[in-house]
Amino acid sequence: MIRVKLLLLIGLVGGSTTAFVPRLFQPSATVSHNERRKSSVLLHMSQFDVSKPTFDLFSLRSVRGDALTKYNSLNQSEPLRINLFGLLALTFFASPWLAQELNNNSSDMLSLPVIAVAMVAGVGSTGLFVRECQRRSKQLTRMEKELNALGLTLRLPSNPLADAPFQTAQPLAQLMNKSARAVRLLALSGTAEQLKSALLPLQVLQRRLVQASTYVVVIPTDGSSSDDWGLDSNQRNGFLADAGNTNDWKEYFDSLAVAASSEDGSSEFRWFGISAIGRSFGSGKGEVPEWLQILGQHLRPTDILLDETDPSQDDVDGVLAQQKTFYDALREGKLDEMKQVCSTQPANQVSAVMEEGGRLDEWKTCLEEGARPAGMKLGDADVMVVSDTDFPLLRVSTRQPCWRYKAGLEQMPKGNGN
Known part of the structure; x- marks a missing residue:
């Protein structure tokens, strides 16, 4: 009896298996199912947007999803402090x-001094909670601006031998x-x-x-x-890029003006800088910044600096030669030569x-x-003739920590090498 039941059970299992196997090897059904699944996955991927705005409870506003993700990955302790201060306040x-x-015993009620201390501590915790929330909001705002800037398109300058002056437009990211x-x-x-005055030092x-x-x-x-702007349209400049979509760049600058509550942001000079890792290293409005200071602090050379002399005309x-005399005296400590090459007239930047x-x-x-x-x-001494009387002159490069990337922008009179 037991043997019959076992055989019957095996027969049922085997029958179900043989009935199921043919369905596994139906080519048309399998292919159509895989195609439907693949199209469904692609549809879900196209609908998923990491930059989709997400409401942030601590900032009480909508924030880009990728900015929120970036903030959470870089600031793991700050949300903990916000929650802790909020819990303490409550x-x-x-x-x-x-x-x-x-x-339940009325005699165990808190006294008025204890209640007063609790209220003061609650106010202090609330202040710390608000401070951390404001810091969070500022960081999220900065990250949103950086991510918005990385979405702008840019055309880098082409090789000097290429036919087109610029490459194909691509997002900055x-x-x-x-x-x-x-x-x-x-x-x-x-x-x-404004652009002419800002680009003149950058040309140098x-x-x-x-x-x-x-x-x-x-x-x-x-x-x-x-x-x-004072640039020759027929000359290729290796440092000058072209905006892929000028309207997008204008809208971005307008958004910066609105965020700064500028009354006349459309006509005011503005600038910002993005580092190689996509972070903003500076921005400003109104006055042209000190490009030498920005180069020394944030834009250090990535190429190897070679000791070489520029072939130039007699005037240059x-x-x-004056430049070489100055830096030779600076490196070797020659006081007399330094006094001879330096002018006695005060420099505006130093006076400021x-x-x-x-x-x-x-x-x-x-x-000393x-x-x-x-x-x-x-490295790569360069001279650009601005007028018949002045030469803005640039010296770049040094390997000493205190003098690293210190650049000198000087004006020297033209004539007889003096």
């Missing part, structure tokens, strides 16, 4: 009610992820007159910008062109620092052993 404020609910070299960006916006610093893999994109607010050779409380040491002190940059090296 606990302190609710302590009189909790004491009444937990203790894609350029940073796929480029063999680190891509940094300086974006300028303003009128033709163009070799330094190329060394730092930094590109400059210009967004005019008055419809001006490169000829109006005199300026380069002195007026704000800065201190200026004498050359005798600066050239241990104080001067003895191991400094020059």
Whole structure:
């Protein structure tokens, strides 16, 4: 009897298996099922957007989803502090009610001094809670601006031998992820007159910008062109990039003006910089920044600096000779040569620092052993003729920590190498 039951059970299992196997090997049904599943997955992927706004309870506003994810990955302790301060505030404020609910005996009620201390502690915890929430909101706002900037399209300059002056437009984030070299960006916006004054120092610093893999994109607010900015439209500049969609860049700058509550943000000069990792290293409005300071702090060279001399005309050779004399005296501590090559007229930039409380040491002190940059090296000295009387001149590169990337922008009179 037992043997019959076992055979019957095996027969039932085998029958169900044989009945199920043919359905597994039906080619048409399997292919159609896989196609439907694949199309469903692709549809879900197309509908999923990491940048979709998400409501943030602590900021009380909608935030980009990718910005919120980035914030949570970089700031793991800050949300914990926010929750802790919020919980403490609720606990302190609710302590009189909790004491009444937990203790039936009226003699165990909190006294007025204890309640007052609890209220003060609750106010303090609330203040800390609000402070942390404000910090969170500021960081999220900054990250949103950075991510919005990475979505803007840009066309990098082409090889000098290429037919087209610029490459195909690509989002800035894609350029940073796929480029063999680190891509940094300086974006300028303003009128033709403002852009001309801002681009003149950058023209002098163009070799330094190329060394730092930094590109400059210009967004005019008055419809001006490169000829109006003091740039030759027929000449290719290795540091100058082109906006892929100018309207998107204008809208982005307008959003920055609205965020800053600027009354006349459309015509005001504005700029911002993006590092190679997609983070903002600076921004400003109104006045043109000190590009030398920005280059030294945030845009350090990525190329190897070589000791070489520029072939130039006779007029330029005199300026380069003066430059070489100055830095030789600086490295070797030659006080007499330093006094001969330096002008006695005050420099506006140095005077501005002195007026704000800065201190200026004498050359005798600066050239002492241990104080001067003895191991400094020059790289790619460059001269650009601005007028018949002045030469803006640039020296880049040094290997000393205190003098690293210190650049000198000087004006020297033209004629006879003096």
